[in-house]
Each structure stands twice: as C-alpha cells, then as structure tokens.
Amino acid sequence: MVGTSLRGSGPANAPIDSLLVDSSTQLGSVRIPAPVFTASGCAASGQGLDNFFDIAAIGGIVTKSIMLRARSGRATPRMAETPSGMLNGIGLQGPGIDDFLENDLAWLQARKVRTVVSIAGNTVEEYGRVARRLRELDWLTAVEVNISCPNVESRGQVFACDAAASAAAITEVRRALTSNTPVIAKLTADVTDIVGIARSVIDAGADGVAMINTLLAMSIDLDQMRPVLSGGTGGLSGPAIRPVAVRAIWQVHAEFPNLPILGMGGVRSGADALEMILAGASAVSVGTTIFNDPSAPWRIQRELREELGKRGFGKLTDAIGHAHTVFEASK
Amino acid sequence: MNNNPVQTIGKIIGVRKTGFYSVISIACAGIAETARPGQFVTVAVGGENSSMLLRRAFSIASVDDRSSYGGVIDIVVSAEGPGTRWLASRKRDDSLDLVGPLGKPYPIPKNPVATVLVGGGYGAANLPWLGKVLIQRGCRLDSIYGAATDLKVYGQLEARRIGGSLTITTEDGSLGTMGRVTDVLPDVMSKHNAAVVYACGPMPMLSAVAQIAQDNGAIAQVAVEEAMACGIGVCMTCVLPIIDENGITKMTRSCISGPVFDAAQVRFADINKLPSDVYGADAMGGH
Numbered sequence: 104m105v106g107t108s109l110r111g112s113g114p115a116n117a118p119i120d121s122l123l124v125d126s127s128t129q130l131g132s133v134r135i136p137a138p139v140f141t142a143s144g145c146a147a148s149g150q151g152l153d154n155f156f157d158i159a160a161i162g163g164i165v166t167k168s169i170m171l172r173a174r175s176g177r178a179t180p181r182m183a184e185t186p187s188g189m190l191n192g193i194g195l196q197g198p199g200i201d202d203f204l205e206n207d208l209a210w211l212q213a214r215k216v217r218t219v220v221s222i223a224g225n226t227v228e229e230y231g232r233v234a235r236r237l238r239e240l241d242w243l244t245a246v247e248v249n250i251s252c253p254n255v256e257s258r259g260q261v262f263a264c265d266a267a268a269s270a271a272a273i274t275e276v277r278r279a280l281t282s283n284t285p286v287i288a289k290l291t292a293d294v295t296d297i298v299g300i301a302r303s304v305i306d307a308g309a310d311g312v313a314m315i316n317t318l319l320a321m322s323i324d325l326d327q328m329r330p331v332l333s334g335g336t337g338g339l340s341g342p343a344i345r346p347v348a349v350r351a352i353w354q355v356h357a358e359f360p361n362l363p364i365l366g367m368g369g370v371r372s373g374a375d376a377l378e379m380i381l382a383g384a385s386a387v388s389v390g391t392t393i394f395n396d397p398s399a400p401w402r403i404q405r406e407l408r409e410e411l412g413k414r415g416f417g418k419l420t421d422a423i424g425h426a427h428t429v430f431e432a433s434k
Numbered sequence: 435m436n437n438n439p440v441q442t443i444g445k446i447i448g449v450r451k452t453g454f455y456s457v458i459s460i461a462c463a464g465i466a467e468t469a470r471p472g473q474f475v476t477v478a479v480g481g482e483n484s485s486m487l488l489r490r491a492f493s494i495a496s497v498d499d500r501s502s503y504g505g506v507i508d509i510v511v512s513a514e515g516p517g518t519r520w521l522a523s524r525k526r527d528d529s530l531d532l533v534g535p536l537g538k539p540y541p542i543p544k545n546p547v548a549t550v551l552v553g554g555g556y557g558a559a560n561l562p563w564l565g566k567v568l569i570q571r572g573c574r575l576d577s578i579y580g581a582a583t584d585l586k587v588y589g590q591l592e593a594r595r596i597g598g599s600l601t602i603t604t605e606d607g608s609l610g611t612m613g614r615v616t617d618v619l620p621d622v623m624s625k626h627n628a629a630v631v632y633a634c635g636p637m638p639m640l641s642a643v644a645q646i647a648q649d650n651g652a653i654a655q656v657a658v659e660e661a662m663a664c665g666i667g668v669c670m671t672c673v674l675p676i677i678d679e680n681g682i683t684k685m686t687r688s689c690i691s692g693p694v695f696d697a698a699q700v701r702f703a704d705i706n707k708l709p710s711d712v713y714g715a716d717a718m719g720g721h
C-alpha cells in the first residue's frame with residue numbers, strides 16, 4: 104500500500120504498459136477476471152451483443168430484470184432522447200422466470216458467459232419465489248436484486264426508496280439462495296439518504312450493491328403537449344446522470360469502504376469507468392452507451408486498462424476508492 | 435434468419451440532394467455484401483462526444499458491392515431533427531460509425547406474381563432496390579410513390595430506371611395525381627391482379643395499405659419505422675403488437691423481428707396501446 108499513498112501525495116508512479124495492468128477485480132469473495140459488465144436491461148441476455156465482441160471476455164452480462172410471470176411491458180412510446188441521455192419506460196417486459204431459465208440462461212451457460220441474473224418482484228414474497236428458482240445454479244456469478252419496483256403491498260411505494268422494504272426484499276432473496284451466490288442490491292439515487300438504504304441492505308445480507316438505477320424523469324412533447332412516454336414518467340440514464348452516480352458511489356464507499364460496489368450510470372469511456380473506481384466502485388456496468396456503441400463494454404475495458412496504466416496502477420484493485428485517500432490527504 | 439450485423443467505420447463517398455432529401459453514399463465493408471432490401475443500418479450522429487446518444491436508423495436504399503470503393507450503400511436522409519441535420523451536412527470523405535445490416539428483409543415471392551410497391555415520403559427509399567430484385571425474379575411491378583408535396587416524393591428517377599409503371603401522388607397536387615398513395619392503390623392492384631403489395635412509410639399509410647390489400651385478397655408486406663434506441667434487439671423500446679403463428683399477440687421487437695412484417699400480423703389499431711389480451715399484459719398491474 105506504500106505505492107498507493109505515494110500516488111496520493113507526490114507525483115504519480117511511473118506509467119505501466121496497459122497490457123501489464125491486472126484489471127481483474129473482486130466482488131466480495133468472488134474474483135472476476137475483467138471489470139466491465141453490461142447494465143441490466145441494456146443487453147437483454149447478451150445474444151444481441153455477441154456479434155460485436157466476445158461477451159465471455161468481459162466481466163459479465165447482467166441480464167434484464169426478470170419477474171415471476173411473463174410481462175408485456177408498457178405501451179409505446181417507451182423512450183425519448185434527452186441531452187446526453189435518454190428516458191425509458193419499458194415496464195420490465197420479459198418472458199417470466201421459467202421461460203428465461205429454459206432459454207436465456209441455458210444459452211448463457213452453454214456460451215460460458217459469466218452471468219449476473221437481475222430479478223424483480225411486486226411483493227417481498229415474489230422476490231423470494233423468483234430467487235428460489237435460481238438456487239441450484241451455482242455457476243451464476245451473482246444475483247442482482249432490482250428493488251426499484253413498486254411494492255403492490257405498500258400502495259406502489261418503490262422498495263428501494265424505503266429502508267425497511269429494501270431490507271425485507273433482500274432478506275427474502277438471501278434466504279432463498281445458497282451462500283455460494285452473492286446477492287447484490289441495486290440502489291436508486293432518488294432518495295434523501297442512500298447511505299441509510301445501503302446500511303439496511305447490508306444488514307439484510309447483501310454482499311454488495313449496484314448503483315445507480317435510472318433517475319425518475321419526464322419529457323413533454325411540445326406538438327402533442329403531453330408527456331412523451333406512454334407511462335408519463337420514465338427513467339433517465341446515460342452520461343447526464345454520471346455525476347449523480349459518482350456522488351452516490353462516493354458516499355456509500357466512504358461509509359462502507361469494504362463493500363463491493365458495482366458502479367453504473369453514464370459510463371461511456373475508460374476514463375468514466377476509472378472515475379467510478381476512484382470513487383469506490385470495484386467494477387462497472389455499461390448501459391445506455393451500448394445503444395450508442397454496441398462494442399462499448401469491450402472498448403471501455405481496454406481503455407480502462409490504459410487509464411490505470413497511465414497513472415501507474417499495476418492493479419485495478421489498488422485504484423478502488425483511491426480518490427478518498429487523496430482527498431483526505433489534501434485536507 | 436438475420437445475417438450477422440457488423441459495426442464499422444464507413445467513409446462517405448458522396449452526398450447528393452434530391453428534393454427535400456439527402457442521399458449519402460457510404461463505402462463500408464461488411465454491410466453491402468450481405469444486405470438485402472428491407473434491411474437497415476444505424477448511424478451514430480454528432481461525433482465521438484455527441485450529446486445525442488441514440489443511433490439513427492435508415493433503410494438501406496441500395497447497395498453496390500462491385501464499386502471501386504469496395505461495398506457501398508446509399509441511405510436517404512430527411513433532415514428533420516438535430517441528428518439527421520448533422521448527417522445531412524456531412525461531406526465527402528467524412529467518416530460514419532455504422533451498424534448493419536439489421537432486421538429482416540422483404541420476403542421475395544417464389545413465383546413471378548404481380549407486385550405493387552407503395553412508398554410514402556422517404557419511406558420509398560428502400561423500394562426501388564426491392565423492385566429491381568422483383569423484376570429479376572420475373573414479377574410484374576407497379577410502383578406508387580407519394581408524399582405531401584413534390585419535394586418530398588422520393589424515387590421517381592430510381593423507379594424509372596428499374597421499369598414497370600410508376601404513379602406519383604401528392605396531397606397538394608404539386609406533382610402527379612392529387613391525393614394519397616392509397617387513393618390510387620385499389621385501381622393499380624385490380625388492373626393486374628396484384629398478389630403482393632410491399633409498403634414502407636408512416637404507420638397510418640401502412641395501416642390503410644394493409645386494409646386495401648386484404649380487401650383485394652392480396653398479401654401486404656410492410657416495413658415499419660418504429661422508434662428504436664438500439665436497433666439490435668437489446669433494449670425493448672421498438673415493440674409493436676404482433677400476432678404470432680399461434681394467434682397470440684406479443685409485444686414484438688420491430689428491429690429484429692421486423693422491420694418488415696406481414697401486415698395481417700400487425701394490430702395497427704392497437705399501436706401505442708396495451709390491449710388486455712396481449713401476452714403478459716395481465717401481469718402489468720402495479721407498474
């Protein structure tokens with residue numbers, strides 16, 4: 104760690120050839136050979152991206168959040184372009200867990216892709232029922248729990264906006280899975296105290312957190328003079344939200360420095376990924392940028408190694424949260 | 435099956451204005467060679483650090499895989515928003531980030547039947563190339579291209595080069611027959627007993643074409659222009675209510691299951707709605 108503190112105060116360490124940079128990372132007890140994942144809902148189950156890069160060579164595919172039953176999703180329009188971002192209101196369209204296991208997951212397993220399954224539910228019990236269907240799958244890298252869903256038992260209050268409801272969903276999922284499968288709670292930054300929510304999911308047994316989900320937002324069509332999206336509001340994503348994500352990661356890492364964080368929200372380049380890692384993320388997910396550049400996860404992984412090497416980091420894990428060290432030292 | 439798309443940096447070898455539109459010719463290896471009529475490409479707009487993240491989709495208007503530049507494709511751009519205006523202002527030798535060929539092409543009849551092409555505005559862009567393929571197959575070809583006004587009619591020259599009859603309509607009467615493509619379609623169809631109508635253009639036009647084809651006992655193959663965020667099947671923004679082979683309506687991605695659909699499968703009246711019989715609509719409470 105001597106090298107780390109040197110980097111903080113004095114001049115940077117000598118640059119390292121990017122090919123020599125070890126960009127493997129840890130999500131809790133799990134070693135991940137590569138640090139870039141796809142963000143849930145932005146890669147479906149990976150098939151569509153396999154034409155553009157080897158999807159087995161990135162950190163992994165985080166699949167679109169799956170629920171117990173098949174869902175049609177919302178009516179169209181489901182998206183709107185916004186400055187450096189977009190709004191979406193897909194409504195978690197998906198085939199339901201059984202069909203997903205039979206088709207998507209079987210394909211990912213045969214293709215030998217590291218896979219994080221994102222799950223969602225309408226009730227606490229439903230989170231548990233979906234998770235139980237994954238219990239025997241010890242090859243999964245992790246289960247990400249999308250708690251940005253309305254809780255039908257609590258007048259549609261979003262789980263992730265309430266510490267007790269978040270904890271209840273995570274407890275249920277943790278209980279449904281074996282201890283071999285890491286549970287990652289996906290948080291929203293649309294809360295006053297994200298550290299409090301993080302604490303509640305850690306106490307409930309989460310092995311790590313993913314953040315941030317999209318921010319609640321709206322666009323209005325000036326010709327029709329009504330909201331663009333069929334559902335009125337939608338989720339804002341893309342580089343427009345990156346500073347919010349960096350702030351959220353910073354706050355949670357400051358409080359829980361050993362907590363694995365999967366950072367996301369507008370990552371478009373290796374430099375953006377490094378920003379999240381310096382704030383405290385152990386790995387990053389790339390979402391909206393995939394729509395702009397379908398080979399982005401692969402490109403960003405390469406660029407990140409270059410960015411680390413340029414700053415003299417021989418290992419990605421040395422850079423995790425490094426901005427906190429520098430910031431403290433400068434006070 | 436879709437052929438495998440590639441992402442590639444293409445080079446513009448020419449930009450020409452035709453009426454309201456710009457036709458951009460792009461040398462791009464890996465797309466022209468395998469593309470077929472009805473397929474499309476997506477183009478990143480605004481440069482590397484663009485604040486416009488969503489790629490714009492364009493049907494491939496024509497391909498030339500024997501040009502001295504290697505494979506070349508043409509796209510027709512209607513400059514209506516900031517992204518398409520940026521594209522239309524590109525110059526020769528500029529680079530473009532392309533993904534394609536995407537989507538399913540127009541199915542070609544096995545037998546040399548009578549066919550009609552119906553294009554609305556720049557929707558006509560992919561039809562002359564299709565017409566060429568149909569004529570090679572021995573099909574009879576009648577083309578109907580229309581728009582609101584003369585400058586927005588695409589494809590006159592291209593259609594004349596390919597052969598078959600051509601009818602032009604404009605809503606303001608500035609060119610050809612005053613009215614809409616669908617006003618003249620029934621006569622053109624019955625004159626030669628058309629078996630297949632191919633159409634591309636705005637959704638209300640496609641819906642009207644579908645109805646006329648059905649009334650005449652013909653098949654309509656329509657290429658839709660639904661808003662797409664990714665174009666490669668990963669985002670679920672581009673869905674339409676499509677009836678599958680078992681009679682079940684599913685919210686179906688138009689980028690990978692389309693953009694060409696048999697019009698009889700498309701529930702035009704339910705676009706932008708969520709009818710309760712759509713597969714999975716019963717699970718939507720709460721969201």
Ligand SMILES: Cc1cc2nc3c(=O)[nH]c(=O)nc-3n(C[C@H](O)[C@H](O)[C@H](O)COP(=O)(O)O)c2cc1C
Nearest residue numbers: 142143144168191249315316340341368369390391
């Ligand atoms: C079209 C779209 C669909 C999404 N679907 C999901 C989803 O099913 N589950 C989920 O947890 N997050 C979903 N997200 C949120 C992303 O996973 C990610 O948290 C967010 O978009 C921020 O990252 P980005 O800016 O890189 O896209 C979706 C985002 C988009 C743009």
Ligand code: FES
Nearest residue numbers: 664665669670689
């Ligand atoms: S445009 Fe993304 S799934 Fe069709």
